[in-house]
Amino acid sequence: GAGVSQSPRYKVAKRGQDVALRCDPISGHVSLFWYQQALGQGPEFLTYFQNEAQLDKSGLPSDRFFAERPEGSVSTLKIQRTQQEDSAVYLCASSLAVGQLGQPQHFGDGTRLSIL
Amino acid sequence: KQEVTQIPAALSVPEGENLVLNCSFTDSAIYNLQWFRQDPGKGLTSLLLIQSSQREQTSGRLNASLDKSSGRSTLYIAASQPGDSATYLCAVRNNYGQNFVFGPGTRLSVLP
Numbered sequence: 001g002a003g004v005s006q007s008p009r010y011k012v013a014k015r016g017q018d019v020a021l022r023c024d025p026i027s028g029h030v031s032l033f034w035y036q037q038a039l040g041q042g043p044e045f046l047t048y049f050q051n052e053a054q055l056d057k058s059g060l061p062s063d064r065f066f067a068e069r070p071e072g073s074v075s076t077l078k079i080q081r082t083q084q085e086d087s088a089v090y091l092c093a094s095s096l097a098v099g100q101l102g103q104p105q106h107f108g109d110g111t112r113l114s115i116l
Numbered sequence: 117k118q119e120v121t122q123i124p125a126a127l128s129v130p131e132g133e134n135l136v137l138n139c140s141f142t143d144s145a146i147y148n149l150q151w152f153r154q155d156p157g158k159g160l161t162s163l164l165l166i167q168s169s170q171r172e173q174t175s176g177r178l179n180a181s182l183d184k185s186s187g188r189s190t191l192y193i194a195a196s197q198p199g200d201s202a203t204y205l206c207a208v209r210n211n212y213g214q215n216f217v218f219g220p221g222t223r224l225s226v227l228p
Contacts, residue, residue, distance in 0.1 A: 004159075041220055042120070042207070042219050043205075045216070045217070048215055050214075055214070056215065091160070104150055104162045104165045105216060106162065
């Protein structure tokens with residue numbers, strides 16, 4: 001597609017429920033990133049994929065967070081047993097080929113998650 | 117651990133003014149630095165990307181400079197317009213990682 005697409009745009013869940021957030025990167029982009037953005041703050045790194053391989057998950061805040069990209073394209077971020085502190089905007093970004101670290105990251109509009 | 121700060125946190129200027137936004141980072145071992153714009157409820161729009169070997173990049177009314185040794189970057193906006201109102205974020209990519217480390221942003225309001 002023309003840009004990075006994320007769905008849903010808004011998600012409201014009760015504490016304890018599981019949620020799944022979807023990211024569809026720009027076609028041909030090898031690298032995919034997930035970030036978490038709290039209100040009034042800059043995004044914070046969660047995890048990084050190169051094709052289907054999850055190469056860095058150091059930013060995931062707990063083992064309740066799980067991300068996958070099984071076919072090297074669409075990615076899903078899953079949060080199990082949601083807590084109120086999980087409320088944030090979750091941003092997905094993609095960039096061009098591996099090895100070209102100079103390529104810019106392109107961001108989607110994010111999913112705003114609210115945990116009640 | 118890389119830390120990125122931005123000054124000021126918020127800025128309000130009348131239309132037509134030239135302005136400078138500042139970004140500082142603690143670890144100079146960066147691969148590149150990217151400036152983004154974020155409108156309320158939206159994702160990030162890339163404005164300028166500066167490689168570590170570059171000193172500045174220009175796009176229209178925007179000019180970004182990079183002084184890697186001192187850990188600083190500035191974003192210069194000429195002849196500001198109300199449509200420039202947004203939050204401006206800088207982010208650095210370290211030599212040893214793939215992800216960006218973001219600053220907290222500068223919230224800009226340009227008054228008509």
